[in-house]
Amino acid sequence: VSNLLFRSLFDAESSTYTYLIADVSTSSAILVDPVLEQVDRDLKLLHELGLTLRYCLETHVHADHITGTARLREATGCLGIVPERAHTACADRFIQDGELLKLGPITIRAMATPGHTDSHMAYLINGDRVLTGDALLIRGCGRTDFQSGDAGTLFDSVTERLFTLPDETLVYPAHDYRGHTGSTIGEEKQWNVRFVGRDRFSFIEFMTHLVLPQPKKIMEAVPANERCGNVAGTA
Ligand SMILES: [Fe+2]
Numbered sequence: 001v002s003n004l005l006f007r008s009l010f011d012a013e014s015s016t017y018t019y020l021i022a023d024v025s026t027s028s029a030i031l032v033d034p035v036l037e038q039v040d041r042d043l044k045l046l047h048e049l050g051l052t053l054r055y056c057l058e059t060h061v062h063a064d065h066i067t068g069t070a071r072l073r074e075a076t077g078c079l080g081i082v083p084e085r086a087h088t089a090c091a092d093r094f095i096q097d098g099e100l101l102k103l104g105p106i107t108i109r110a111m112a113t114p115g116h117t118d119s120h121m122a123y124l125i126n127g128d129r130v131l132t133g134d135a136l137l138i139r140g141c142g143r144t145d146f147q148s149g150d151a152g153t154l155f156d157s158v159t160e161r162l163f164t165l166p167d168e169t170l171v172y173p174a175h176d177y178r179g180h181t182g183s184t185i186g187e188e189k190q191w192n193v194r195f196v197g198r199d200r201f202s203f204i205e206f207m208t209h210l211v212l213p214q215p216k217k218i219m220e221a222v223p224a225n226e227r228c229g230n231v232a233g234t235a
Pocket of ligand 1: 063
């Protein structure tokens with residue numbers, strides 16, 4: 001597994017993590033959840049590391065930032081991959097539950113984890129680390145009050161899918177608002193206050209009564225992301 005290059009990249013405005021995953025032996029790379037405003041940073045890093053971007057992969061259609069996929073695709077010719085059933089008109093390819101994406105010897109397995117949105121995927125990298133998107137955050141979880149979100153479905157995705165991975169599995173979320181950069185499944189099972197001591201019913205109760213502001217960018221971000229971040233195509 002020494003061929004794996006793994007980097008967390010952060011967008012401070014939306015508190016989004018973009019993950020760079022690369023196979024050093026073939027110099028091929030994937031960006032997961034790229035952010036439009038950070039495309040120049042990402043292209044510079046790919047250039048400096050001598051990597052060819054093969055894919056941009058989304059965990060879900062985001063409401064809080066515009067994806068960098070359209071611009072990265074223009075610049076590199078990479079393919080845009082989104083979860084099946086995601087409402088996008090622009091994907092080059094859809095990925096479904098259990099499907100394997102290969103990057104040289106590196107394996108990326110899609111895990112359907114709906115609830116935050118109805119088409120959300122987590123990605124298990126080489127079996128030892130999982131990109132949890134907005135399904136499972138460090139000591140938190142994504143909201144379920146729009147984009148066809150459903151609290152009961154999210155509870156099932158986290159407790160029956162993510163929490164059944166080995167305890168030592170590394171956890172890398174799509175956002176963090178408190179400065180954390182990583183966790184493990186075991187740590188979240190013990191300390192994630194959204195889930196510890198809550199059954200499905202009380203989790204739904206709790207999520208239903210959360211009062212959260214609308215993401216600042218939802219009106220522009222969701223329609224743009226349905227076009228893979230193609231802002232110019234507004235019509
Ligand atoms: Fe989200």
